[in-house]
């Protein structure tokens with residue numbers, strides 16, 4: 001079970017730090033494994049008093065903190081499915097998630113339920129001392145399915161530990177259900193990569209609503225290391241971000257590529273002074289190579305790991321960035337699935353692709369696959385499909401919607417999503433191709449290409465770039481069109497090219513393509 005897996009270190013090394021919280025410059029609070037274990041026990045005792053059956057949902061609204069970790073572990077102990085949201089989650093989205101999951105309890109690290117979030121659920125608040133019930137849940141009608149035996153109490157490995165709501169390309173949020181067994185299987189696969197050890201301090205920079213934070217918590221606690229939650233407000237300022245890493249003694253820094261953008265642009269020297277950083281793990285989207293080279297220059301000794309995967313299996317592969325980064329390298333590999341899992345490439349004809357340089361859709365065999373989308377069997381069936389190689393096996397694989405091809409050694413290279421292949425004037429265009437060409441220009445440090453519906457209903461290409469400090473944005477915009485036309489066919493040259501001081505990002509830290517699309521429509 002998830003809680004046993006993550007608190008094992010509390011038995012073997014109770015005095016070691018489990019969570020190191022940053023309270024302000026030069027002030028940190030260390031919570032030991034023993035203290036964390038005791039906090040889980042106190043929270044679980046209070047929640048047990050609510051008499052909720054196994055499988056009930058608990059919306060957990062908090063930043064990552066010792067309390068939040070204890071709260072999710074207490075829910076896991078009682079077989080309650082936690083649904084993490086964070087201050088970054090807009091009230092409207094929380095209302096949607098509450099309406100969809102009909103939670104028994106709203107558990108927050110702050111003041112209690114958010115304004116405007118109504119329902120028959122109970123409300124509780126957790127803090128350093130314990131968990132306080134502010135409003136008891138409406139009494140639960142005995143589950144009609146089994147009126148005789150009463151509510152379920154025993155937690156099984158197949159019970160749903162958590163549910164993460166992803167925006168999903170269709171726009172309607174989907175609840176990804178992850179069982180205890182799936183999560184602990186993933187954690188075991190991740191531990192074989194030996195990313196951190198008991199003396200490490202893992203800085204986590206993702207909001208609790210994003211399963212990257214759950215990967216970080218699992219990576220740290222399952223390794224007997226400490227979790228270092230980086231306050232979200234400190235991520236916006238390079239010096240403040242680096243100050244948190246220094247004051248907490250962070251040795252591993254995990255996050256999406258965008259967390260490094262401003263640090264690499266304005267404070268590379270300060271980053272280089274942080275000798276304590278031994279490792280960086282990133283995921284979620286391509287790391288622009290110019291920025292990755294800058295990161296490698298600043299942290300020549302650090303192990304850089306490219307982690308690929310989807311929330312439906314937490315992640316799938318961990319691939320070390322080549323050291324040194326060959327100058328002619330134009331894309332990073334996402335390597336091979338972690339031990340216990342396998343990434344298959346399947347062509348449009350359903351054939352398994354094993355030869356190099358042929359594009360296919362990644363299908364993942366794994367013990368860590370999600371149990372389905374909450375109350376959405378149709379979309380579940382479209383995603384958890386029969387094994388394409390051996391349909392009769394009864395095995396299901398995750399159809400990722402990601403395109404990739406194999407290198408000479410069989411390693412995979414990500415080539416965008418099936419829905420990021422666009423047709424421009426009848427020609428197939430892979431947006432990543434346009435972005436990679438833009439990033440080859442010496443003045444460009446980040447680039448995103450979009451396909452937009454033009455006024456005449458035609459699909460048009462637009463691109464947004466960030467230019468290196470000190471470079472003129474206007475002349476770069478002019479230069480770029482020729483630079484692209486020199487290497488790409490005409491239909492792949494964006495009609496609109498805009499330089500921005502920074503690329504907008506979503507709450508999870510990924511480039512916010514919807515926000516960029518607004519920019520062009522608003523454009524004069």
Ligand SMILES: Nc1ncnc2c1ncn2[C@@H]1O[C@H](COS(=O)(=O)NC(=O)C[C@H](N)c2ccccc2)[C@@H](O)[C@H]1O
Pocket residue numbers: 166211212215282283284285286287306307308309310311312314315316334400401402414416417
């Ligand atoms: N390393 C990559 N290069 C390039 N494209 C990528 C990469 N990692 C994902 N992606 C993309 O992001 C999609 C998944 O998006 S997601 O469901 O929101 N999940 C995530 O982004 C985070 C994921 N659950 C995770 C959490 C913790 C560690 C690793 C991965 C993938 O299908 C890929 O398209």
